[in-house]
Amino acid sequence: MDLEKFRNDVYIMTKKLSVNLQEKDIPKLNYVRQQLIEMYQKNLVKINHSILELICASNLISRGYAVDVEKEISEILVCDIFAKKGGGNTIIEIETGFTPPEHAMDTIDYFTARIMSKIARYSQHCSKFSLASPATGLLPIPKIFLLPPNARKKEDVQKVKNLCDRYYKNPPIEYDDILNAHLHSIYLINIDGGFVKELDPQGYVDLTNDLLSRSEIEY
Structure with a gap:
């Protein structure tokens, strides 16, 4: 496990993605990044998949969604991306x-x-x-x-x-x-x-x- 390399990669990608977000939405993407860092420390995610999740999350955030990653939705299911907006929700599996x-x-x-x-x-x-x-x-x-x-x-x-x-x-x-x-x-x-x-x-x-x-x- 190389936490420094993982952290560096997700920070670079977050900075790249933030260019296309409104200022108020950047903390929402940073929140997703922090979720991934914490999960990596528990050996629950890998960098390739995490980068894909960040890119998808950024797209949803730009459209007004609140996003969580690796969210438990049942006793046996954990979804890659769970996003909420208004009264609806979206799940994305990568x-x-x-x-x-x-x-x-x-x-x-x-x-x-x-x-x-x-x-x-x-x-x-x-x-x-x-x-x-x-x-x-x-x-x-x-x-x-x-x-x-x-x-x-x-x-x-x-x-x-x-x-x-x-x-x-x-x-x-x-x-x-x-x-x-x-x-x-x-x-x-x-x-x-x-x-x-x-x-x-x-x-x-x-x-x-x-x-x-x-x-x-x-x-």
């Missing part, structure tokens, strides 16, 4: 594409199941749920989540559940959570530039579908 060594032989199914599980589990705890990813990666967004719940077919919901059940058993992903899950947007994170671009799910799928299809990835 996906870097990392998969553990034990899934070296089924990386795509595992990664997609993780995305499915996050949409199903986290979206029930907020009014808006979004995924975020570095601009260097692709997220295989299951097409079922582009449809409203009343347009989702039973067999398609079950297909998602069957894949999730391969990896999530304790507790499993519930059928109704998949049926009622909602995905508000996808954030593309430009780490070097220190900004995000928000896309609606259909727009993101339209942009990435051809690339994924060429690799015969379709869910």
Whole structure:
């Protein structure tokens, strides 16, 4: 653990991001930075993920949200970013594409199941749920989540559940959570530039579908 290096990196990024914030909002970003420093001291976060959280938090703060990171929202769930504004709240989960060594032989199914599980589990705890990813990666967004719940077919919901059940058993992903899950947007994170671009799910799928299809990835 290199606390000095971590602290230096998050201070540099915070200073960079603060240029695009109003003066009154800078303390809100500093608060997020301090949360991350304290969590790093407890070995709960790493620098790569923390930088991504800072960039997303800055975007939300600039739009009037109050932001917390690594917030516990249930007995089993801790979300990357929890933001409140008025009577609504937003959760953002950041996906870097990392998969553990034990899934070296089924990386795509595992990664997609993780995305499915996050949409199903986290979206029930907020009014808006979004995924975020570095601009260097692709997220295989299951097409079922582009449809409203009343347009989702039973067999398609079950297909998602069957894949999730391969990896999530304790507790499993519930059928109704998949049926009622909602995905508000996808954030593309430009780490070097220190900004995000928000896309609606259909727009993101339209942009990435051809690339994924060429690799015969379709869910």
